[in-house]
Amino acid sequence: MPKKHLPFESVSRRDLLKLGLGAGVVGPLALSSRGAKAVNTQAHIVIVGAGAGGLSMANRLTNSLQGAKITIIDTREKHYYQPGWTLVASGVWNQDKTVTDIVDWLPKSVNWVKGHVAEYDPDNNRVLLEDGQAVSYDQLIVASGLQLRYDLIQGMDVDLIGQGKGVGSVYASMDASAKTNEEIKRWISKGGGTGLFNLPPTALKCAGAPIKMTFTTLHRLEDTGRREQFNVEFMTPSGGLFSVPFYNDFIKQRFSEQGVTRNDLWTLKAIDADAKKATYSVKGGEDQVKDYDFIHVVPPMTAGAALENSPLAFQPNENFKGWMKVDRETLQNPDYFNVWGIGDVMGMPSNKTAASVKMQAKVLEENFLASLQGKPLTAKHNGYTSCPMITAIGKAMLVEFGWDSKLLPSFSFIDPKKESWTVWVMKERMLRPAYYAMLEGKI
Amino acid sequence: MTFSGILTVVWYSALPWLWLISVMLVAFLVPQLLARMKSYSFTSKGGMGSKYIPPLVVLLAFFLVPLQTQSSLAYVNTWVDWMNLIGVSIGLGFYAWLVFHPICFMRNSK
Structure with a gap:
């Protein structure tokens, strides 16, 4: 169940400033501008x-x-906190938590064309x-x-997401993330069936998101007490799951423990949403067709x-x-x-x-x-890049690395190789505030 | 991170909880002020409430705080997790003492 809205959560920054709330905090911030x-x-x-x-x-x-x-x-008129969309599609957040107006973040002196x-x-x-x-x-x-190139997957259209045809994608939009959650709920309520999770054949933004979606969905399936009724498969065009060897091995191991079938060197090529069939090109082999009850589509990106x-x-x-x-x-x-x-x-x-x-x-x-x-x-x-790798709803690993996959942990006291409740709380409560501070150019 | 950066993060973190912070502040200040008008101090004698409620709050917080974050006690794993959970629980217990100690004092002095 998505959490209910808390007061002030969807109030814009401008509104709050008008209310005068937090003047004591905002006041000192003004001191730092144009020094x-x-x-x-x-x-x-x-x-x-x-x-x-x-x-x-x-x-x-x-x-x-x-x-x-x-x-x-x-x-665009709206700015979206896209790192929150995995939480929306996993039923943890209400989608409204991820949207603000661009005008609220733009300095008045900037000319907006x-x-x-x-x-x-x-x-x-x-x-x-x-x-x-x-x-x-x-x-x-x-x-x-x-650009998200859903058009490069034959038969795929973002309008299919949330139509009860088992198609979901956390990348498409804020609404699509919420609809992806609905599709996952529909699949779970059926009591069984196959879910296909994919990686694209190109570079992708938030490369951990397809994996997080798999882990949170596994969590939800396990919560039903009938996990064995659900078949979960993960397709990788390159054979790799994550660029950092430690996490690649960790995810493979965890997938294996949680009963996820991996199909390496498979690339999603086409979807027949009405028939709920996905066609994959397989490196070095013939195309394969898979029936599904839910599919998480991750488009090629350019x-x-x-x-x-x-x-x-x-x-x-x-x-x-x-x-x-x-x-x-x-x-x-x-x-x-x-x-x-x-x-x-x-x-x-x-x-x-x-x-x-x-x-x-x-x-x-x-x-x-x-x-x-x-x-x-x-x-x-x-x-430097970072990905709080959600491994279940309620725990995560703080993955931070730089060139050549060298680990670059920000906090000496947080073990980057261990799942942690604290990291989950950071992801769920702290990263959005940090992101907004980043938009303001404060951090 | 700059001081201004820290303040900005703190501000955005507190935003969804301003209502709760306000309620907690009132719940703390009102009994404190009323009791101090009757010569209350932290060393004054409290009562059953201030003796048993704070430990109960600590115990409840231990289980409920992870749930409140949509997690569970089972996922409290690393030493940092435990330190954070223990710290938050003790903090809430201390807050409960700050609220109930003056209330019990006023009740006793009637």
């Missing part, structure tokens, strides 16, 4: 995308620059919008996120056509082709020094999480300011 360290510049800075990366940078640069004109480009970039033209320092408008810049920050077809993308002969080309440590485009990247759009191993954005924003701000002042770029991104 003495602000850099003077007349540059026009364009940020593409008002997601986690774009909003963080808009707030950070507003505070650290004096005289700059900052423009952010995005059509409601458009969608159709073309990057870095040779002429401009981006072209779908409505034909050209926006020129001195500095460009690409924070456009990624950087989006505008970026992929631009000079800013990695080329076909390079690693991470189609994703944005940046120096993975400085976050600067190596071909256009006035172009920078942050977030999911960048071509990097892992690093498509909100936790990565938190680290990247700090590095990007420092290097961006250094660049404006003609100084060398000294801040280096260490590849």
Whole structure:
């Protein structure tokens, strides 16, 4: 059962400020804005995308620059706390906890252009919008996120989610997450059947989410006391479950203990939602068709056509082709020094999480300011990413790592290799506040 | 993390619980103020309530706090988990003492 709303939970930040509540806390925060360290510049800075990366940078640069004109480009009116969607789809959170208005996070001085970039033209320092408008810049920050390519799975449509046809996907939207929860409940209430859980053949954001969805669903199935009536299978296009060897082995072991059948090198190719059949291409073998009662679809993900077809993308002969080309440590485009990247759009191993954005924003701000002042770029991104790996509803492991899968624990007292109630509480209670502080550019 | 960053995280963490924090603050302040008007101090003699309710709260919290977080005592696993749970339970027990000790004092002094 989703938890009932608590008072104030869905009240916007603006409303609370109007009420004057917490003035004692908010008051000191104002002291930190636009401090003495602000850099003077007349540059026009364009940020593409008002997601986690774009909003963080808009707030950070507003505070650290004096005289700059900052423009952010995005059509969306709402900002979603996407790390909460696994909790919504698992029946732990009400979906309303994950939505806020973008306007609440944008500094007033930032110019918001409601458009969608159709073309990057870095040779002429401009981006072209779908409505034909050209926006020129001195500095460009690409924070456009990624595109969910459900269209690459034949027969798949996000509108199928929640239609009683057993199709769910935590990635599609806030509503889809809630509907995924309904589909899982329907499957459980049937008293048996097959659930198929998938990984995509591409890089993906929040790479732990498909695994978390499997674990929370297993928890719910075990709670029925009739776990043996349910068949759970997990499909992996690469044969791997997680990029860090320890966690890969841990999840494999746990899947084995919890009776999950793994089908390695299987890629979801097509869905027949009416017949509840999924077709998989199998590496080195013939296509396989599976009947299901519930399927968790994770779509292939790409950087989006505008970026992929631009000079800013990695080329076909390079690693991470189609994703944005940046120096993975400085976050600067190596071909256009006035172009920078942050977030999911960048071509990097892992690093498509909100936790990565938190680290990247700090590095990007420092290097961006250094660049404006003609100084060398000294801040280096260490590849930090984090995933509180939920292994059941009520416990989790704090997975934090950087380049080469090196573990980078933030808290010396939390064992990153042990399941913990404390980590669950962090995920359920603390990470959303930390995320909002990140959007404000405070952490 | 900067001080301002910590305050921001604390603020957003407290937001859903402002109503409860307010209720708890009132439940703490009212008996304290009323009892102090009758020369109450922390060293004053309490009563049965302040003797038995706080340990009961500690015991209940031990089981109910994990449930309140949609978890269970079975998932309290690491030493950090145990320290946190024990700390929260004792904290709630102490809070119960702060509320019930002055109430018992006033009842005794009638």
